[in-house]
Amino acid sequence: MKKDVKKYLLTAVAAVLLLAFPLLVDNLYIQHSFFMIFLFATIGLGWNLIGGYGAQLSLGHAAFFAVGAYTAVLFVIYQSLTPLIGGLVGVVIAVAVAGLIGYPCFRLRGPYFTLATIAAGEIVRTLLLHFQDFTGGANGIPLPYKGDNFLFLQFSSKAPYYYLALAMFVVVFFLVRYLEHAKMGRYLAAIREDQDAAESLGVQTHKVKMFALLISAAITAACGVLYAFSVSFIDPDSVAGLNLSIEIAVVVIVGGIGTLWGPVIGSVVVIFLTEMTNLYLGDIRSGASLVLYGLLLILVISIRPQGLSSFFRRN
Amino acid sequence: MGAILEVKNLKKSFGGIQALKDVSFDVAEGEILGLIGPNGSGKSTFVNTVCGLYRPDGGQVALRGKNITGLEPAMVARAGIARTFQASRPFLNLTVLDNVIVSALLDETLVDAAEKNARQAIEVAGLSQYINTKSCNLPVEKRKRLDLCRALALKPSLLMLDEVMAGLNPKEMEDGLDLVRAINRQGVTVIFIEHVMKAVVSLCHRVVVFDQGCMLADGEPHAVMQDERVVKAYLGGSYKPC
Numbered sequence: 326m327k328k329d330v331k332k333y334l335l336t337a338v339a340a341v342l343l344l345a346f347p348l349l350v351d352n353l354y355i356q357h358s359f360f361m362i363f364l365f366a367t368i369g370l371g372w373n374l375i376g377g378y379g380a381q382l383s384l385g386h387a388a389f390f391a392v393g394a395y396t397a398v399l400f401v402i403y404q405s406l407t408p409l410i411g412g413l414v415g416v417v418i419a420v421a422v423a424g425l426i427g428y429p430c431f432r433l434r435g436p437y438f439t440l441a442t443i444a445a446g447e448i449v450r451t452l453l454l455h456f457q458d459f460t461g462g463a464n465g466i467p468l469p470y471k472g473d474n475f476l477f478l479q480f481s482s483k484a485p486y487y488y489l490a491l492a493m494f495v496v497v498f499f500l501v502r503y504l505e506h507a508k509m510g511r512y513l514a515a516i517r518e519d520q521d522a523a524e525s526l527g528v529q530t531h532k533v534k535m536f537a538l539l540i541s542a543a544i545t546a547a548c549g550v551l552y553a554f555s556v557s558f559i560d561p562d563s564v565a566g567l568n569l570s571i572e573i574a575v576v577v578i579v580g581g582i583g584t585l586w587g588p589v590i591g592s593v594v595v596i597f598l599t600e601m602t603n604l605y606l607g608d609i610r611s612g613a614s615l616v617l618y619g620l621l622l623i624l625v626i627s628i629r630p631q632g633l634s635s636f637f638r639r640n
Numbered sequence: 641m642g643a644i645l646e647v648k649n650l651k652k653s654f655g656g657i658q659a660l661k662d663v664s665f666d667v668a669e670g671e672i673l674g675l676i677g678p679n680g681s682g683k684s685t686f687v688n689t690v691c692g693l694y695r696p697d698g699g700q701v702a703l704r705g706k707n708i709t710g711l712e713p714a715m716v717a718r719a720g721i722a723r724t725f726q727a728s729r730p731f732l733n734l735t736v737l738d739n740v741i742v743s744a745l746l747d748e749t750l751v752d753a754a755e756k757n758a759r760q761a762i763e764v765a766g767l768s769q770y771i772n773t774k775s776c777n778l779p780v781e782k783r784k785r786l787d788l789c790r791a792l793a794l795k796p797s798l799l800m801l802d803e804v805m806a807g808l809n810p811k812e813m814e815d816g817l818d819l820v821r822a823i824n825r826q827g828v829t830v831i832f833i834e835h836v837m838k839a840v841v842s843l844c845h846r847v848v849v850f851d852q853g854c855m856l857a858d859g860e861p862h863a864v865m866q867d868e869r870v871v872k873a874y875l876g877g878s879y880k881p882c
Contacts (some may be wrong), residue, residue: 508754515742518731524724525691525745526790527717546690 343491346579347484356483358600360555362592362624363490364548369576369588370494370501371544376574377583378510380517383538384546385442386427386573391565393546394553395453395460398468403531409475412550420539421547422449428540431531434520437498443567450565486555493551497544501584503639504540513537517583545573555590575618579625581632590634595621644669644829645690645721650699652682652689659685662699666762667798667864672820672830674840674861677850678874683833684726686850687800691723692716703798718746721795724787726803736762736786737771743793758793765789765819775813780811785819793821799823800831805839817843841865849873 347356368386375381393415400411426445430438453460460466478488504510505636511532515523520530553559563569574594580591598621599614604615629635643666652660657683661782669674677683688694690701701709708719722743731739740758741751753796762771770778775786784804791799802819805813807877817839824830834840840847840861849857851873857864865871867869 485751489808507751508749511738511742511745514734514738515731519735521693521713522725522729522731523742524713525693525717526794527714527743527746529712529714617732 345372347487353483354600355488356487357555358596360483360487360490362596363487363494365573365576365596366492366553366589367497367547367579367594368548368573369499369592370585371541371548372573373577373583373588374501374504374513374541374544375534376541377577377587378505378517379534379537380512380583381431381534381538382439382574383442383485383541384567384570384574385444386541387567388422388442388446388551389542389545390549390569390573391449391453391559391561392419392422393549394559394564395466397550398466398553401468401471401477402466408478408550408554409476412547415550416543416546417561419542419549423538423542424535427535428529431534431538442570445568446567447583450561450567453561453565455553461560463561463565465558466618468557470557478551480609483555484574486551489551490555493547493612498589505585508621509533509536509540514577531555561576572618579621579632584634585634585637586637587632587634590637591632594633642669643667644704644832646705647690648700648702650686650689650701651697652685652694653697658853659697660689663850663853663855664699665848665855665858667829667831668846670824670827670829670841671845672824672832673846674847675831675833675850676835676837676840676847676874677856680852681850681873682853683850684802684858685853687723687802687831687833690716691721691800717794717796720797721800722791722794723800724784724791724802724804726806728780728783728787729791730778730783730786731774732776733774735772735774736767736778736789739775739786739795740790743790744795749873761789761793764822765792766815781808784808785816788819792828796828798829798831800833802833803833803835805836813839837865 346359350356359567368390372383372386376383393412396415396418397408397412400406400414401408422445426441430441454462471479473481475480512528515526515528516530524530543565543590549564576591576595577588579595581587596619602614604618625632645667648661648664650663661684669751674756675683675686686693689696691714692711695710700707703719703721706719708716711719731742737755737758740761744754744758748757762768765788767782767785767789768784775783778786788801788804798821805816813836820830820832820843832840832844844861847859847861848855849864849870856873857867857870
C-alpha cells in the first residue's frame with residue numbers, strides 16, 4: 326500500500342515536471358533534445374516489439390521511418406494535404422512494406438529477416454535518391470512554411486512538438502505495456518525462448534511475429550511523420566540511412582532489449598550523449614558521436630549485456 | 641471404440657535413410673498405446689512427422705477422420721494433438737506459471753482466464769510448489785513434468801509422450817505413470833513412446849513395435865514382448881525370454 330502511494334506520487338511529480346518542462350526551460354536546443362529523447366524512446370518501444378520481445382533483429386526500421394516522413398511531406402508539397410491524413414497514409418504504406426518483408430521471412434529460421442530488413446532500408450533510400458524529381462533526391466526536401474498551423478503540424482515554437490512527442494510516447498508506452506502482458510506478449514516470449522516448443526503449443530509463430538512487426542512499423546512511421554515536421558527538412562541519408570536503423574537498435578540494446586523501460590533508458594542515455602557530443606565536439610571532430618556510440622555499445626555488451634535497465638530491476 | 645488417429649503408409653526419409661517406411665496403424669479412442677523400438681527405429685521421427693515438425697514424403701494422417709497430413713505444427717496442436725519433446729523444452733527464462741499460460745492461451749483470449757486454467761493444470765501435474773520458479777531452475781524430472789503439464793493445458797484429445805520417463809528414478813517413474821493414467825482417465829488418448837519396458841507393460845493397453853522404420857509387431861503388451869522378432873530386434877538374437 327505504502328509502496329503504491331510512493332509510486333503514484335513519483336508518477337505524478339514526473340508528469341507535472343514533464344508537462345511544465347517547456348515553460349521552465351526555454352532553451353530551444355534543450356527542448357529539441359528532449360523531443361528527440363521522446364521520439365527515440367517511442368521508436369525504440371516499437372522496435373522492441375519485434376526486435377526485443379520477439380527476438381527478430383531488425384536493422385531496417387529506417388525504411389518505415391522514411392516512408393512515414395516522406396509520404397506526409399510529399400502530400401503537403403504536391404497536394405497541400407494535412408499531414409494528419411498524409412501521415413496516416415504513410416503509416417499504412419509502412420505497414421504494407423512491413424508485410425512484404427515479414428511474409429516470406431517469418432516462415433524461415435535464421436538471419437533472413439535481419440538481412441531482408443537491411444535490404445528494405447537500402448531499397449527505400451535508393452528509391453528516394455533515384456526519383457529525385459519527385460523526392461528532391463540527395464538534396465533532400467524542405468517543408469514549405471505555412472504559418473503556425475496545427476493542421477500542417479507547423480508551429481513557431483518547439484514546445485508543441487515537445488508535447489506531441491510526449492503524448493505519442495505516453496500512448497505507445499502504455500500500448501506496449503499492455504501488449505507485453507497480453508496474449509501477444511506471452512506468445513512473443515515463447516517464440517523468443519523456443520520456436521519449436523511454441524509451435525507445438527499451437528502458437529502460429531509467423532502470424533504472431535508478423536502482427537508485432539506491423540504494429541512496430543506503424544509506430545515507427547508515425548514517429549517519422551512527427552520528426553519530419555519538427556525539423557522541416559528531410560533527406561534520404563538522415564531518415565532512410567542504415568545509420569538510423571542501427572541507432573534505433575542501439576538505443577534498445579543499450580537500454581535493455583525485451584524490456585519495457587529499456588528503450589526509454591536507452592534513449593535518454595544515447596540521445597543525451599549524441600546531442601552533447603554534437604554540441605561540444607561537433608566542430609572539432611565530426612565523427613566523435615560515432616566513436617562514443619561504439620564505446621558505449623562495447624561497454625554495455627561487455628559489462629551489462631542485459632542493458633542498463635537491468636540495474637533497476639528488482640531481484 | 642473407433643479410431644482417433646489413422647496413419648496410412650506414412651513415409652519419411654532423410655537423405656538416403658528411410659526413417660519411416662510405409663507405416664500404417666490406428667490408435668483407438670481412449671487407449672494408451674505404447675510405441676517401442678530400438679534407437680533409430682523411427683519412433684521420434686513418427687512423432688515429429690505426425691506433429692508437423694517434419695513434412696512426410698508420403699502417406700496420410702487423419703485425426704478423427706480429418707486429414708491433418710503435412711499441417712504445420714501449430715495447426716496440428718490446434719486440431720487436438722499435444723506432444724512432449726524427447727529432451728524437455730521448457731521456456732527456460734519463464735516461470736512455470738508463465739510457461740503453462742502460453743498453452744492455456746490456445747482456448748482463451750484473455751490472460752486472466754488462461755491463468756486460471758494454467759493453475760489447474762499445474763496442480764494436476766503436481767507442480768504447484770514450483771509455480772513461480774523459473775523453469776531453468778527446475779531439476780530434470782520437474783522439467784519433464786512441466787513439458788507434460790504444458791501439453792495437458794492444451795486440453796488435447798491425443799497426447800504423444802516422447803520418452804518422458806527417461807532419466808527418472810523408480811519413485812519418480814511411478815509418480816509419472818500415475819499421472820499418465822490420471823490423464824488417460826479424463827478421456828485423453830495417449831501414445832507413449834518409451835524404452836523402459838516395465839513402464840510400457842504396466843501402463844499400456846496395446847503396444848506397437850518399430851524397427852528400422854517399419855512396424856514389426858502390434859498387440860497386447862505381454863504378447864508383443866514374447867514375440868520372437870521383437871526380442872531379436874530389441875534385445876539381440878541371443879536373448880531368450882524365460
